[in-house]
Amino acid sequence: MLNADLPWLQAPLAEALARARSHALLVQGPAGVGQLELAVKLAQSWLCEATAPGEPACNHCASCKLFASGTHPDFQLLLPEALDAPMRESLGLPFEEIEVKAGKAKPSREIKVEAVRGLLSFAQATSARGRAKVVVIFPAEALNGVAANALLKTLEEPSGVLRFVLASFDPASLLPTIRSRCQPLPLPLPERDAALAWLASKGVEGAEGLLAATGGRPQQALDWARGGLSDAAWQALPKRVARGEVQALSELAPPRAIDALQRLCHDLVRRSHGQRGQFFAPASLPTPKRAGPLLAWEAELRRASRHADHPLNASLWIESLVAQAQAAIVAAVR
Incomplete structure (x- = not known):
């Protein structure tokens, strides 16, 4: 069975199937709430041979079985090379691991013109099963x-x-x-209770804190939990960084480390203006007296994020980031 069943997608799926007027839909919203899953469920529903138009897929007909096995001849999923295997695996679809050999370029995070040209050949062919042909592109900005x-x-x-x-x-x-050729389909954050119930069903401990840490994005909270990040470790991060503990970030990949520091900086700026933090519990954060050092640090983090995927020396880079964070926090709380 295709792993695309997130409970908060039922309403937007039904609405999209009922109200889709265009041949092209643009599912848009924050990361970590199921854009890809909604897109593939739409595709499966349009290709399902046992239900009436406008109804969700039955999951049992021949077309749905082909879809779930990743062999439906009238379906194409276009992903960046770097995301192809993990995204297909997350959906329960077959995938091939790309072996990166020494001296070879890393798999691209862009969708390149060669992939689109291959897609155009599919687009021009006749539908194999006669229902429709569907293309899903994720993320479209790639x-x-x-x-x-x-x-x-x-x-x-x-x-x-x-x-x-x-x-x-x-x-x-x-x-x-x-954008002008697509009908927009907004996908907002799910309701907090629904997200927490889903995380609990996945065995996530400290789900409430991790959901807040990710800004209400349950899929991201699940990824963090499965990556070994606990709520306790997340709440300890601000004070550890303020003490200059490089180990607080040393196990994180550079992009994840930058993301964590940007969330911390965001909350400290809010706190400096008397507002509640968004990603950390109040007891986890120091109380800044000045916003200036934090705003300068925020600008530095934006610059650093441009190189997060390709640091020359990751460990030295993380050490530098922690030293920079410590200096900004100390200057802000004085």
């Missing part, structure tokens, strides 16, 4: 400029019964011509 332009004509004038679902965390970064 389309580089050349790839996005190559997609435009087909997106504007699809052949036959071709449908698209683009899913995006950052729709503003898409070409206006891409």
Whole structure:
């Protein structure tokens, strides 16, 4: 069975199936709430051969079984090379691991024009089972400029019964011509109780703290928990960083370390203005007296985030980030 069943997606799925007017939908909202899962459930429902149009997939017909096995001839899932295996695995679809050999470039995080050209060949072919053909692109903002332009004509004038679902965390970064050809489908954060119940069903301890730490994004909270991050460790992070403990971040990948520091900085800035933090419990945060050092630190973190995927020396880079954080916090609380 396809692993795309998140309980808070039932209402947006039903609404999308009932109200879709365009051949192309743009699922948009924050990361970690199920954009890809909603997109593939839409695709499966459009291809299902046992239900009426506008109803969700039955999960039992021949088409649904082909879909769940990843072999449906009328479905294409377009992902960046670097995300292909983990995203397919998360959905329960078959995937191939990409072996990175010495001297070879790392798998790309962009969707390149070659992939779109391959997609266009699929788009021009006749539907194998006669129901429809569906393309899911995730995340849509990963389309580089050349790839996005190559997609435009087909997106504007699809052949036959071709449908698209683009899913995006950052729709503003898409070409206006891409956005204008799609019917928007907002996907907000799920209700807190629904998210907590889902996390509890996955065996996540300290779910309430981790959900707050991720800004209400349950999938991200689950990823953090499975990656070994506990609520207690998260709440201890501000004071450990303030003491200059490099070990507080040493086990995190550079992008995750930057993300954690940006959340900490955000909460400290809010606290300096007398507001409650968003990602950390009040008892976990020092009380800054000045916002200036924190705002300067925030700007430095934005610059550092541009290089988070490719630091020259990750351990030295993390050490530098912690020293920078400590200096900003100490200056702010004096």
